[in-house]
Each structure stands twice: as C-alpha cells, then as structure tokens.
Amino acid sequence: MTARTGLAFRILASTFLTLGTALAPAAAQEPFRIGLIIPLTGGQASTGKQLDNAVKLYMRQHGDVVAGRKIEVIVRDDSANPDTAKRLAQELIVNDGVQLIAGFGITPAALAAAPLATQAKIPEIVMLAGTSVITERSPYIVRTSFTLAQSSTIIGDWAARSGLKRIVTLTSDYAPGNEALQFFKARFTAGGGEIAEEIKAPLVNPDFAPFLQRVRDAKPDALFVFVPGGQGGNFMRQFSERGLDKAGIKVIGPGDVMDDDLMGGMSDAALGTVTAHMYSAAHDSALNKAFVGAYKAAFGSRPGFVAVGGYDGIHLVYAALKKTGGSGDGDALVAAMKGMAWESPRGPVSIDPDTRDIVQNIYIRKVEKRDGELYNIEFQTFDSVKDPGKGAK
Ligand code: PHB
16 A cells, blocks of 8 residues: 555545544443442341332333433442442442442441542432531532431421420431431420430441330430431331330431331331421322332332432433433533422422532421321421521531
C-alpha cells in the first residue's frame, strides 16, 4: 500500500467508524450501571429485601431501557456494615464502572460511601437511611426516604396535644435514634410533657426485655420508640411477652417500628399504636392500591415504607436520565433531580433543590384492624414537610 492509498484507507475507515457511532441505535450505548448496596444478611436483612424487591418491581413495570440506555443494577450485600459498604462502593465504582450508587439501609453505611460519591462525581441515592446530616456529606447525595426529624417533631406535638404527660423513651443507640429522641423531646417538653426516663438499646442484636422491664416499672403514660425498620417485629413480640400492653402502656413514635412489612406477624398488642410517618400500605390512593397489589403479587408480602423509598429512588434515577437525554454525567443527573416532583405511593413528593432531601406529607396513623389484618390507618396529614433537621444544630 502506498502512502496515499494508506491515508485514503485510514480516512475511509474513520468515516465508517464515525458513521457507525452516529447510526448505532441508542440502546447499543454503554449500559448505565447502578450499584445497589443494601443489607441482605444480618439483622437488617428484611429492609434490604424490600429495597431489592421494589427496584425489581419498578424495572419490571417500566422496562430496563431509559432514553436509549440499558439499565443494569448490580446488587451487593453490605450486611449493614459501614466498612463493607465503603469497600463495595469503591469496587463498584472502580471495577464495575457504576455511574450511580444507591440503597443504604443504615446511616453509617450511607455516610461511609459519601466521600466516594464526591470523589467519583456520581450520584448516591439514599433509599432508607434517615439521619438529617447525610445529604450534607456530599453534593452528590439525594434522598428518597425521610428524616427522623420529619416524623418525630410531628409525633412530639401530637403527644403533647393529646394530653400525654409522662413518657419514657426507648431508642436505638446510634445517629437516627438520637435524632428521633432529640426532636421528639424538644416538641413534647415545649408542649408541657415530661420525659420520665431515656433508655437506649444497642443497634445490633438488641434484646429489649431488660429495657422493657424498666419501662414497666416507670409506669409512663406512653413509650416513645425508635427502632430501625426490620426490628419492629421483634420489639413488639417482647413488648407483649412482658405484658406492657396489658399494663396499659401505649407505644408511640416515628413509624419505623410499625413497618407494614412486619405487621402480619404482630399480635393485637400493636393495636392502638400511634405513629407519624410517610407511608402506610393502607394509604388511600389509586396509585398506592396498584403498588400494593403489584408488590404482593410479585413477592407474596405487603410493601412497607422501606420498599417505597426504593421504588421512588429508582423512579428518580429513571426520571433524571430521561431529563438528561440518557447522559450519565453525575453533575447533570443531580441537577436534573433537584426540584423534581412526582406522585409516589405515599402521596405527592419532591426533591428540595437546596438540600437534595425529600419533601413529603407526614401522616399520623393509628394501628387498627382491617379485614382481620393490622394496618396503620392515617387520620391526620401534614402537607409537604421539609426536613426540620437542616440547620437545627
Ligand atoms: C438509619 O440507619 O438511618 C435508619 C434505618 C432504618 C430506619 C430509619 C433510619 O427505619
């Protein structure tokens, strides 16, 4: 080949290459890879399962191609261990080339991954962890769950308004438990209530029995409880075994203790429990009825608030990718997510453009029986609640 024909060949070849790229169907682009880091083993496994189910359900309903990009979800189990979450995030970003990380069943796991999201400039979608400060740890974090301050302020005001005077608190001894306690206490005592005793239970493998004995002895009007989703079933079993329901002690709190996912296994000791939260499977909307029906048909169980955080999390990713026209650039995706609003199974929601945290209705609910099953029945709604924890410290 002469120099000239060689050059012509190179030009032709490059023309074909350019044409080839331009004409390639959009779906032939690199897939958009998501790393889903969730607890699938250990004490928080039921929450990881809900997140995994919800993401799968959404993708079955909406397909796995968005704006020409095929969506691939790589699921990793962190056992709710922050060091594992961090290592998995690193591997997913470096080895698997994920362009977004999501999931995060507990606050320490969400915090551990935050610097990696910042460094890689990729979004971190927090689908469950609920401590206020999380979204401040990286400009790439967007949350679709809730904060403990959203629910605990509202239940604090409700408790004072309802004439409860002396309350004992029992909270998991880590960041979201401390935040639930702080915000509840501020509102309840401002309304004239008294905290008789503050009890903290360990996060991992908690045995509530000795703490519940102390609660019984203190004879409060009610027990304020925060345990993370996944632990409510065990808590309520020990609560009724110790006879606290018979002693007339009512449970109140943020709604985490009354996760729909576990209510099928709870006894009537749960009846009358009043909590504030963002989701009940009994929420009265056409969209929620369809969601609950589809989730039950797919997985044989009732979705809880954790599943809704996951369902909305993957929805947000789809909606953002549509808005960027399929671009997976982290800055473009986060910009697209800011201010986004949609109807969720929980009701109307949006992403606060300033904080990247979710704005949503908070409902006060009471456990009642419907068709022989326990449900959180909503009786009061607070519209469009922003995280009261931002700037509160
Ligand atoms: C958390 O660790 O932030 C967390 C986990 C589960 C909940 C609430 C908060 O239900």
